[in-house]
Amino acid sequence: MLTSETIRTAVAAALREDAPWGDITAEAAIPAEATLRVAVVAREPGVFAGGAVIDEAFRQVSVAVTELAPEGTRFVAGERLAVVEGPARAILTAERTALNFAQRMSAIATLTARFVELAGPARIADTRKTTPGLRAFEKHAVRVGGGTNHRFGLSDAVMVKDNHLAALGVAQAPASELTVALRGLRERVGHTTSIIVEVDRLDQVEAVVNAGVDTILLDNFALADVRAAVELIAGRVTVEASGNVNLETVAEIAATGVDVISVGAITHSAGVLDLGLDEL
CATH class of the missing domain: 3.90.1170.20 (Quinolinate phosphoribosyl transferase, N-terminal domain)
Incomplete structure (x- = not known):
């Protein structure tokens, strides 16, 4: 990189x-x-x-x-x-x-x-919240510090966030409609392309997992809801947590059993x- x-x-x-x-x-x-x-x-x-x-x-x-x-x-x-x-x-x-x-x-x-020291077995990942023009330098530094790199940019993976779901008209749709919409993504991208879907409500989790995505991103979930989501997902997909992550909260988030914790602060606030x- x-x-x-x-x-x-x-x-x-x-x-x-x-x-x-x-x-x-x-x-x-x-x-x-x-x-x-x-x-x-x-x-x-x-x-x-x-x-x-x-x-x-x-x-x-x-x-x-x-x-x-x-x-x-x-x-x-x-x-x-x-x-x-x-x-x-x-x-x-x-x-x-x-x-x-x-x-x-x-x-x-x-x-x-x-x-990384506070997160135990959970991986710490960066985000795209980097200095324009210096992303490669900042993401390199994350790896040097023991973290892992999330996607480098918009060309690397399919990552469906809340505004994508809103644009598709399924942000508030029944679970079955959300699953169908996300399954269509797999048909439109190559089999090697990772699909990540961000959710901001616990009731979206099962619908997203049933769509066959690779990673589900729990955005700004309360700790109790993160634990509930991890139990519901039961290892079927990679679980990532993001939002309100700082040095005071990261250990508690890691203890819920998530696989990855993405932290914008390690680049934008270092x-x-x-x-x-x-x-x-």
Whole structure:
């Protein structure tokens, strides 16, 4: 998903955005022959993600990166994650681009790891609530943190949500009509395509399971209703829960027996982790 070409293109765009006509501060203040040897240092504990992006950001300005920590490294405040050595002007020009990516990706990996630790056997999955243009980076960071990726985009799987059911006119329809409408999906897509259906009421569950879908997504269910749905489904399809998932609620949701818990917060609310570039 996060290919070398994706990294190269995004980093090049970020460097152009930051210095479209060069870095006038570095060029005016720093002698051309000056060199620097610095380290990427953690200011707080976390899980490291984005090493390949750091490497690419400095590579594009002809600076070498060494001692790069492996992806997924758990670190403490003050720990060194990479060493950067080369022309001072180039390092100063690429510094912010490299750190912006790594700080964001490490924050996502760190938050994901916290959810995974609390969820026990249930898998933690991301959503499409990602930064436009940076989805591959953010979903990569989720995997680094021990989570799993939901569909990458609208082309990956059939996922029928409440508004799809409303558009089909079956959101409030009798169970038999809902089952028939969903069975028609299987006839219109390839046999390898996964079908996921979101429900927001317990009385929809049996109708959806009877339609032969692959996954049923329980959206914003009360805990008692999640437990009831899991018992009703009895392993016939994969059960996913979403909605109102946070670090305080995820363990209780996992304890209901669902297979997957999808969490938008691990990407849209992760913030950034504090990393800096310190002289050695």
